[in-house]
Amino acid sequence: AYTECEYTNFYFEVNRKALHEALDMFAQLFHEPLFTQDSSSRELKAIESEFQKRRRSDSVRAETLFASLASDGHPWRLFGWGNLQSLYEEPKSKGVDLNSELRSFFQENYKASRMRLCVFGIESLDSLQAAVAESFSVVAPSPGIQPLDFAARGLPMDPAQLPRLVRVRPIKDIHSLYMSWQLPSQLSQYRSKPDAYLGNLIGDEGHGSVLSFLKNAGLATELCAGAGSDNFSHSSNSMIFTVEISLTEKGMQEWAKVAGIVFQYFKMLRGFGDSLPRWPFDEKKLVAQMSYRFLQEKDPCDLVQNLSTRMLPLFGYEAEHLIDGPFRYDDFQEDLIRPLLHGLSVRGCFMMLLSSSYGQSAGLATDGSESGSDGEEEENEEGAEDDAEAGDTSERDEELAVEAKRQRLVQTPAGQSKASPTESQQHANAPHHHPPVEQLQKAKPAETTLDATLLSQKPKLLDPFFDAAAAADALRVEPRFGTEFWDSRLDESLLKMWEEALPDPLLHAPEPNVFIATDFSLLPADADAGGPQPAAFRRSSVFEGFPVPRERLVPAPRLLGSPAGASSLKLWHLNCAEKFGQPRSEVWLKMTSPYYSLDAKNTRKEVLLELYVWCLEDSLNETLYPASKAKLH
Template identity: 20%
Template sequence: MKKINFIYSVTEIVKNKADDNIYKYVVLPNNLKFLLISDLNADKSGCSLSVGIGSFDEKINGLAHFLEHLLFMGTEKYPEENAYMDFLNLNNGSSNAYTTDECTVYYFDISNNYIDKGLDMFAQFFISPLFNKDSVDREMSAVNSEFLSNVENENSRMHRILQLCCNKDTRESNFNIGNFETLNIENIRDHVINLYETKYSADKMIGVLYSNKSIEEMEKMINVFNLIKNKNNQIQNENENSDFFYNRFIQYILKVQKINFLHKKIYSFQDIIRNDCKNKIIKYKSIEKSKKLAIFIKTGSSLICPILFTHIVDQFNMEDTGCIAILKDKNLAYDVSISIDNVSWYGLFCIEIYPTNYGTNKLDDILKVINEYFLNFKNWNFKCLINRNKINFEYKEKEDVIDVVEELSERLQTVSIVNILNFEYTNDVPDQDLINEVIKSLGNKDQWIILYADDEYTSKFNDGIFGIEVDSFLIKKMQVF
C-alpha cells in the first residue's frame, strides 16, 4: 500500500516523560486531519473521527442526531445493514457515536489484527453511505426510543427546561434529540441526505488512529480517508507554502482560545436568554425523590484559560474556606457540584446545589451566599494549582484506547495539536483584566438562570415534549416544533 503525500505534518507534540508513544499529526490532500498514535504495547487498536457539525447546523429538530444513527446502516462497499457491527463483535471490538451542539463524534476499537479492515469499513460511513429507506424507518424508531429514555433522565429534563429559557429564534432553544413528531415528516430521507451532502465535508473532519503499528504503517492505513470528499473545495495546492497553510489552519482551530473576551462579544446573551427567565427561580417537576437548585451562568469559554476556571472551581469547593463550606455551615446545602460546558463563543458555568430540608425553604439565602461569594472573590494565588498540574500531567495514567481516540478527536476541533495532550494541564496564568471580567460575569446575578427541580412540585402546564410540569410563564413563548 502506497503512502499518500500529506499537505503538512507535525511531530512536536507536548507529552509527559513517561509517555513512550509516538505521535504524528498529518493533513491529507483532501484537507482531512489525522492524529496517529503508535503504541507498540497496545493490546487493541482504535479510531475516532469527529465532524465539525452538530445540532446547531440542523433545520429540523433532531436531524443531526438522526444522521449519526443512519451512517451505521450500510454503505455501498458493505451494504449489509449490520456488517460493521457484526465485524466488530466478532473481533473483540465495540463502537459508538454521539452528537453535540457543534460536533458529531464516531469511534470504535478492535483487536490489533483486524484494524485494517475496521478502518476501511469505518471510512465508508463518510464516503458512500446508503441511507436505505428501510433503515430510515427503523432508525427513526431507535431515535424515538432514545428520546423516551431521556424523558426519565433528570439531566435531560433539566436541559429541556434550559431550552425553554432561550428565545425561540436561537439555536439553543431547539429540541435536539429528535423523536417521532419531529422526524416522521414527508421527505425526511431527503433532508438527511441533504445535511450529509452539504455539511459532512473532509475539511471539517479530524481523525485519531491508535494502534500497535508503526507510524509508517499507519500513514498507509489512513489512505482510504482521502476518498472522503472535500465539499468546500479548499484543497491545498502543492505549490502553496505548507507553513502558510498550517498557520492558517491553526488560526482556525485556535479560534475558541482567541475569542476576545475583553471586547465582551460573548456578552450578547440577551439575544439568547429570555429576559423573563433571568434572575428568577424557575420551578419544575423532578422525577427523583429529591430537590436540586441549579444556577446557569453564561461566561467566557473555559478554553480561553483552563487554569483560571479550574482555580475558581477548586476554590469554590474548598471544604474549609470555599462557598460549599459556607453553605454547609449555614445548614443550607449538603453538597454542590460544578461543571462548565463550552460552545465556540461562550461557556456555560453550572452550579448544582443539593439543599438540606432547611435549605429548601431558604432558596433565596442560598442564592445570596453564592452571589456574595463571587462578588467578594479575592484568592488569585495560582501557585498550588500550577504545581498540581505539573505533577498530574507527568504522572497521568494511560487510558483505554477507545477513550483516548474519542476524547482527542473531539478536542482537536478546538485545541492546538501541539498542546492536545496537556491542554487541561497548561499553566498560562491569565492577566488581571481577564480575571476581573470572568469573575464579574459570574457575580452578575441579573444574568443568572436559576432552575429548581422539586419532586413535590405540581402544575397543570408542561413543556410540550417531555411532559415536564413547569411554571406557566415558561411556556407562554414556548417554541413549537
C-alpha cells in the first residue's frame, strides 16, 4: 500500500488460481480488520524505518518544510509522513490508546461509498464481476456518506504572507532555487491540461529557453518546471507549480538575476495577449496520441493501482476516459491557460534557496538512516511504493562517517530542502527484521569523530543579500525533520525590479518541433544485402530437458557492409518491424579507441572519458532536446 495526501491505495498480486481466495481475504481487510497489537507494532517499525530512510533526503525535508509554513488549520500543516515519535511516543505520553484510535479512524472513514476497486484477471468480465460481488458483499453499503471535501479548505498559503523567501541549509553540497506558486486545482481539466502547456514552454531546454539563457551566462546547469503528478502538487484544493533550478556558484551569487530571467520569460509569454500560440498544444497532442497508440503492455499491478486511483471522485475522470485520460488533449482552451499564466506573479511567489554556502546540516550521518537520494525514483503515474528497509547501522556508521568527511559537513543542527512530490508517498510494507518498539524509542545516534580541520572550515557565503551575523538569531528549525532555515520577506525594491524588467530579446518561445512523427507506416522488409550473415539458428540445447525453441524469437541482424573508405566501420541492421508490427527504430553507435582501453592503473583516462561524454551531451542538448520531447530517445 501507499498513502498520498487525500487517499490510500491497497493492492496485491497473486497466482491466477488464488485470485478468488485472495479477493475474499482482501474484502475482509475492509470489513473486519484485526488491528492486533502485534501488527500495529510491526507497522510502527516500518513507518519509523521509512522515516529514518528519508531523513537525509533534501527533497522530502523541503516538502515537509514547505507544508509546515501553510496557514494555521490547513491540512497541509499535518505531519504527513509519521514516525515513532508522532505515532507512539506522543500519544503514549497523553494516555491515548493507538489501537482504539485506529479502530475509530477505520469506522469513520473506510466507507464503501468512498472506495474504488479494480481487478485484473484472465477470466471473463462476467466471471470477475461475480467474484467481486461475492467477496465484497460483506462490506456494508454506506448511503448518505459524503466524500471528503478538501477543496473547501482553500489554498494552503495565506496570500498576505507572499511573496516569501526561505533560505535552507541542505545536507548535500548543492545550490538550488525553487520558485513555487499556489494555483487553483486543475485535476478536473484532464482533457485540456492547461498546466502541462505552461510547463512544456517554461521547462523547455532548446534555443531561447530560460535554461539556455542561464547556461550561456554560466548561472545554472539544470531546470525543470511544472506541477508534479503526485497528490501533494496536484490536490483537490490547489496545484503547486514549481520552477526548479540547479545553480552554479556564480548563479548562487546572482540568484536574484536568475529569478528575474524566469519572470522575464513569463512576461514574454504574456506578451502574446489573447493569442497564445496553439502549436505547442498540438505538438503535445500528437505526441500523446502516438504514445497511446503504440503503448506497450503495462504491468497489471501498476494498471490496477492507476485505474482504481483515477476512479476516485477528486480526479474527475469520466468512466469512458479512465484508461486514456492521461493521454487526452481534446481542446486548446486559452481561457484556462491565461489565468494560470497571470497567477505566476512576482508577488505570489514562494521562493526557497538551498545552498551549502549557508552551512550544511550535520548530525544525521550516523543515526542508522539510509542515505537517501534527491533523484526522483521511477514511479507509476499516480504513485508507487517505496521499499522499506531496516539499515544495518554497524557498517553503515563507518561509511557515513567517511562520507561526512568527504562532504566537509559543518557541525550544526539538522537541516535541508528541495521539493520533489514524487517522494511524498508512504508505504505499508513491514521489513522482515525489526528491534522492539522500545529499542527504537531509546536508540541514540552513534557519535562520529570528524577531523577538527574539517569542522573549523566555514563555507564561503555566496548570497549577497544574506547577512549571516544579523540572521543568527532568526535561524529556525522544522521540528519533525530538523530542517534549519531562515524565513523572510523579499525587499520591495527587488520585487519592483522583477516586475518592471522587460523580457530579454534572447528569450522566446520554442520553434515548432520538426522531430514529431506523423507517418507510422512500416517500411518493406530489407532485401538480402549479400554480405556475411549469422550462422544458422542452433536448435540444440546445452541443458538436458530444457525446451528448445523451433525458431528465432527475434530476427537475426544483417551485416550491411562497410562504407567506402571506412573499412574498419561495420554497419549492422536488425529489422524488428515485421516481427512486432511497431514503427520503432533505434540507432546504436559504438566507438572504440586504443587510448581509452581498460587500464586499471590509469583512472585519469576514465575520468577524462566521463567528462568528455558529459560535455558532448551538454553541447548537443539544445539540438536534441526537441527530439526527446518527440519521444525519439
